[in-house]
Amino acid sequence: MIVLETWHIFWEHPFSFSGRSSRKEFWIMFPLLCIFEGICIMVIHACSFGTPAEDFMLWIFVTFSVAIMIFIYALFVRRFHDVGINDKWILLLFFFGIKALYSAEMLIISTILLIIYLGIATIASQKKENKYGKPPFI
Numbered sequence: 001m002i003v004l005e006t007w008h009i010f011w012e013h014p015f016s017f018s019g020r021s022s023r024k025e026f027w028i029m030f031p032l033l034c035i036f037e038g039i040c041i042m043v044i045h046a047c048s049f050g051t052p053a054e055d056f057m058l059w060i061f062v063t064f065s066v067a068i069m070i071f072i073y074a075l076f077v078r079r080f081h082d083v084g085i086n087d088k089w090i091l092l093l094f095f096f097g098i099k100a101l102y103s104a105e106m107l108i109i110s111t112i113l114l115i116i117y118l119g120i121a122t123i124a125s126q127k128k129e130n131k132y133g134k135p136p137f138i
Contacts, residue, residue, distance in 0.1 A: 003028055009137070014071045017087065021078035022136040026121050033072050040065040076117060081132035083123045093117060 006028040013019065021029075040061045047058040073094065077087040093113045099106035125135055 010075075013074075015074055017074050017077045018081075019078055019133045020082035020125070020130075020136050021075055022082060022125055023079075023122065025136060026075060026079045029075055030072065030121070033068055033075070037065060037068045037072070040068060076121070079121050081130070082125045082136065083120060084126050084130050084132075085120060090117075 002024070006025050010021075010025060010029045043061045044058060044065060047054055047061070073090060076090050076093070080087050080090065093110060096106050096110035096113055100110045127135060129135065
């Protein structure tokens, strides 16, 4: 039941970079979104350009993949808001994540940042209203 409630709450604002997300929302949705993203990436890599149908399916999965990445970044931003951390720190992960496509060193940096950010996501919520809004319900 908790997973379904969290799923419902997440889909009320998947693209929102404002407000707050609880630890429960983050730790239920983040793994699910990563699984969906992994499936999209596997399908994208398995597709080959050829027929119009294959091209169409490829672009559908590319679109889903981009949307899921936006969901993940929005979830991180809201989680950072919940613990009272400025959301601008997420831009570092985005920057180094893009650079990681071209450089092994940047991949190492982005992996370290991701581990740190996942650690931050385990911090308890601020109990009172902060500058990002009221505490989440879940």
